[in-house]
Amino acid sequence: GxxxxxxxRYKVTKRGQDVALRCDPISGHVSLYWYRQALGQGPxxxxxxxxxxxxxKSGLPNDRFSAERPEGSISTLTIQRTEQRDSAxxxxxxxxxxxxxxxxxxxTRLTVV
Amino acid sequence: AQKITQTQPGMFVQEKxxxxxxxxxxxxxPSYGLxxxxxxxxxxxxFLIYQGSYDQQNATEGRYSLNFQKARKSANLVIxxxxxxxxxxxxxAMSLWQGNNxxxxxxxxxxxxxx
Numbered sequence: 001g002x003x004x005x006x007x008x009r010y011k012v013t014k015r016g017q018d019v020a021l022r023c024d025p026i027s028g029h030v031s032l033y034w035y036r037q038a039l040g041q042g043p044x045x046x047x048x049x050x051x052x053x054x055x056x057k058s059g060l061p062n063d064r065f066s067a068e069r070p071e072g073s074i075s076t077l078t079i080q081r082t083e084q085r086d087s088a089x090x091x092x093x094x095x096x097x098x099x100x101x102x103x104x105x106x107x108t109r110l111t112v113v
Numbered sequence: 114a115q116k117i118t119q120t121q122p123g124m125f126v127q128e129k130x131x132x133x134x135x136x137x138x139x140x141x142x143p144s145y146g147l148x149x150x151x152x153x154x155x156x157x158x159x160f161l162i163y164q165g166s167y168d169q170q171n172a173t174e175g176r177y178s179l180n181f182q183k184a185r186k187s188a189n190l191v192i193x194x195x196x197x198x199x200x201x202x203x204x205x206a207m208s209l210w211q212g213n214n215x216x217x218x219x220x221x222x223x224x225x226x227x228x
Contacts, residue, residue, distance in 0.1 A: 033215060042117075042204050042218030043158070056215065091158065095214070101148060102216060104158035 002026075004105035006092050012111045013082055021077045021108045025094030032075050033102060034067055037089040049075060050097070082112045115140050115207050119219035126195045126226050133180070134190040134222045136205030146208050147188040148216065149179065153201040161203075164188060195226045 005024040013019050025032050031050055035043035045059040051072040060066070064082075069075040079086055089109050093102035116139040126132040138147065149161040164172045164179045172179045180189040192199055202223050206216040 031214065035216075040220075042206070042220050043216070045215045045217070048215055059215075089156070093158075093216075097214075101160045101163055102214075103160065104150075106157055 006105035006108050010109045018080045023075045023092030029094035030097040031095045033093045034077050035091040084112045087112045115217040117219035119222050121222050123223035128228050131193045134203050136188045138186050138207050142209050148206040149190045150204045151201045197226050200226045
């Protein structure tokens, strides 16, 4: 696609439910990143893929968070047993690799009630 | 570990004037990249400009320029001839070449351009 696409744009879920956030990167981009952005803060790194391999998941807050990119393109970030503190904007970015700029999607605003 | 510091309070800028946004960083790695992103009220993250740690000249992109002072570990963004559409939050970020190129962001600078 022309840009990084994330869905859904908004998600309201009840505490304890699982959610899956989807990211469709720019076609051909090797690297895919997930970030989380709290209100009034900069994005915070969660995890990173090169092709289908998850290279770094050190930013995932706990084991309720997981991510996959099975075919090296679309990625899914899954949060199990959501808690109110998980409420934030979740952003996906992709890049062509190397030290190049990352292009961000519009984000998914997650609200846990 | 990388650290980015943006400490300026919110800024009001007169239209057509220049504005400088401060950013300092901390890393012991010699190879890194510095980025600035713009986040308007719509929430998108827009890439503005990039500076590599070995670049000899300051990066420029249209009305944006990056004042890179390596010894002082600063990477200030200069926006010339401010426009109303420049009102946004601006984030400075850094990535390490030897790492996974993940971006470490500062907390951002809020800019409001007034007519």
